[in-house]
Amino acid sequence: MASRSVVKWAGGKTRLLEQLVARLPAGRFPTYAEPFCGGAAMFFALAAEERFDRALLADKNADLVALYLAIQTDVDPLIERLRKYSDTHLRKSEEKRREHFYKVRALSTAKMSNVERGARLVFLNKTCFNGLWRVNAAGLFNVPFGTYAKPRILNAEVLRSAHVALAKATIRVADFSDITKELVAGDVVYFDPPYVPLSKTASFTAYSSDAFGADAQARLADDLISLKERQVFAMLSNASTVSSRALYATRGFHVTTIRAKRSINSDRTKRGDVEELVVTNFPARESAHALPLHRAPDPRSSASTADLGATE
Numbered sequence: 001m002a003s004r005s006v007v008k009w010a011g012g013k014t015r016l017l018e019q020l021v022a023r024l025p026a027g028r029f030p031t032y033a034e035p036f037c038g039g040a041a042m043f044f045a046l047a048a049e050e051r052f053d054r055a056l057l058a059d060k061n062a063d064l065v066a067l068y069l070a071i072q073t074d075v076d077p078l079i080e081r082l083r084k085y086s087d088t089h090l091r092k093s094e095e096k097r098r099e100h101f102y103k104v105r106a107l108s109t110a111k112m113s114n115v116e117r118g119a120r121l122v123f124l125n126k127t128c129f130n131g132l133w134r135v136n137a138a139g140l141f142n143v144p145f146g147t148y149a150k151p152r153i154l155n156a157e158v159l160r161s162a163h164v165a166l167a168k169a170t171i172r173v174a175d176f177s178d179i180t181k182e183l184v185a186g187d188v189v190y191f192d193p194p195y196v197p198l199s200k201t202a203s204f205t206a207y208s209s210d211a212f213g214a215d216a217q218a219r220l221a222d223d224l225i226s227l228k229e230r231q232v233f234a235m236l237s238n239a240s241t242v243s244s245r246a247l248y249a250t251r252g253f254h255v256t257t258i259r260a261k262r263s264i265n266s267d268r269t270k271r272g273d274v275e276e277l278v279v280t281n282f283p284a285r286e287s288a289h290a291l292p293l294h295r296a297p298d299p300r301s302s303a304s305t306a307d308l309g310a311t312e
């Protein structure tokens with residue numbers, strides 16, 4: 001079974017994978033880096049295609065990194081821990097499940113092993129409202145209980161294939177800028193930062209306790225330039241907004257847009273296509289059709305290759 005994300009993550013890229021992979025350089029990369037890895041959908045897709053010699057995964061979220069480290073070195077104890085979570089939770093009444101959720105949510109992770117910490121994250125991710133991971137200003141997970149009839153808390157098959165994929169990865173808690181410093185000519189990096197908000201009130205940047213504001217977006221755009229000078233291939237996704245277009249339009253980046261259908265939403269205003277920017281510090285591949293993923297194209301998605309910002 002090909003590996004895939006083990007958690008549902010806000011901003012997850014599963015639906016956009018084919019369009020994104022088509023925009024990466026062709027061939028096999030010496031190092032593939034994903035400094036905002038989140039659910040790491042792209043990493044898992046590339047690992048299944050053996051597209052890199054080694055990978056570097058990082059995220060600011062220490063709970064998430066603990067989970068990946070546990071999958072990498074202790075997958076059996078992690079599976080056993082999740083089996084216990086699942087058995088305990090599913091045999092309870094709904095009221096007791098709710099209590100169980102809030103008890104686990106309140107646990108301090110300070111002295112937990114990676115297995116304990118990772119299992120707690122998966123349990124909360126599978127049982128919380130909407131499967132989101134969001135933290136408050138103190139860095140504490142604060143999503144409420146979600147009422148699911150039979151949440152799948154343990155998926156051993158997905159964890160075991162992630163274990164295989166993560167064998168060649170270095171995984172750490174880091175700011176993106178620490179990762180970009182380590183990359184050398186020929187390496188490939190995909191940045192999927194918290195997005196520029198679509199509106200002033202629509203900001204969702206609280207995956208970890210530090211928000212990702214305009215300064216951080218600008219710092220990241222600067223990093224793309226310095227990576228280009230060092231001949232590192234960098235690709236970045238962002239929301240398509242006036243401010244994000246302005247950030248990349250004048251600096252010699254190659255900017256294209258991709259579209260994906262949103263999942264059905266009960267809120268009418270949130271239905272329809274989402275448009276996202278894909279920014280690279282290298283020219284687009286001649287043929288974006290030689291998709292390395294052995295899957296039929298997703299009929300829900302279509303690509304537009306309008307070059308918005310290329311000045312070269």
Ligand SMILES: C[S@@+](CC[C@H](N)C(=O)[O-])C[C@H]1O[C@@H](n2cnc3c(N)ncnc32)[C@H](O)[C@@H]1O
Pocket residue numbers: 005009010011012013014035036037038039040041042058059060061174175176177192193194195207208210211212216
């Ligand atoms: C859009 S999500 C990534 C989604 C991911 N590509 C996926 O497929 O699920 C952004 C991630 O960036 C992380 N993050 C936020 N600020 C960061 C920073 N300064 N450095 C590194 N990671 C950061 C968040 O914790 C979050 O997991």
